[in-house]
Amino acid sequence: MRDRRTAILQAAARVIARQGVRGLRMEELAAEARVSKALIYYYFEDHAGLLRHTLEFISDRAERYTGGRSGPARPSSPRRELEQSFLLEFQEVPEVRENSTAWGELRASAVFDPQLQDELARAGLMWVREVADALGRTRTGAPDPALIASAERLTALLEGLSARWLSGILPLGNARELMREAIAVEVEQLGRHPAHGAPPRPRPAVASHTLR
Structure with missing residues (x-):
């Protein structure tokens, strides 16, 4: 028999995807999951607890299908692994x-x-930390602030591209290609940072005036 707690979380994700957070009412969720309202409160106490655990469920499920604990065979290089997790x-x-x-x-x-x-x-x-770690395996020696900034940009772009794809604005193939190109740009940019312990590269001369 399928675990009833998991069944409730699966149903909650479906309801939120279909009707938004405001549409997640206990009566409808109970019907969707085919359980009683009392059982939902037993597992999750209140609406806030239900949302918190549903968010964890969604995050864990994403990790599974992007290759964190299952899915396609692990690629042969950190760069390919990073790209696969996004695509x-x-x-x-x-x-x-x-x-x-x-x-x-x-x-x-x-x-x-x-x-x-x-x-x-x-x-x-x-x-962001997981993506920064993956970037660090791809570009060993890149400083942490640069890795974090790159991870922030990539995860933000993924969310934006995903929203456009899901709403029909952007074809799936285009979204994947834009994501792939962005990863290439970030990895290339990180390669320009000096490795830990290496002398900094000379900086180009700049004009004495500033632009505002």
Whole structure:
């Protein structure tokens, strides 16, 4: 028998993707998951607890289908592994579309919900750190601030491209190609940073005036 707690979280992700966070009502969720309202409260206590655990469920599921714990065989190089983890976010697979849509709905609702902002901030920080670590394996010696900045740009771009793809503005192939090109640019830029312990590269001369 399928774990009922997991069934509730799966149903919550579906409802959020379909109707947004405001559409996640306990009565509808109980019907979607085919459980009682009492069981939902038993596992998650309240609406805030349900949202927090649903966010964790969505993050864990994304990690699984992008190759974190299952999925395609691991690529032969850190660069390919990094690229694969991003491109697998763009798949015409119901689970991926649902996950990405639900994440977008949670992010949009957080504008008006400080508590949800905190939860998303923690999840986002973990994601950025994971991407920065992957970039660090690709460009060993790049300084941490540069890796973090690059990871911030790439994850922000992924969210924007994903929203455009899901809403039909951007074809799937175009979204994947833009993501691939952005990764190449970031990896190339990180390669220009001196390795730890290496002398800094000479800086080009600049004019004495500044532009405003």
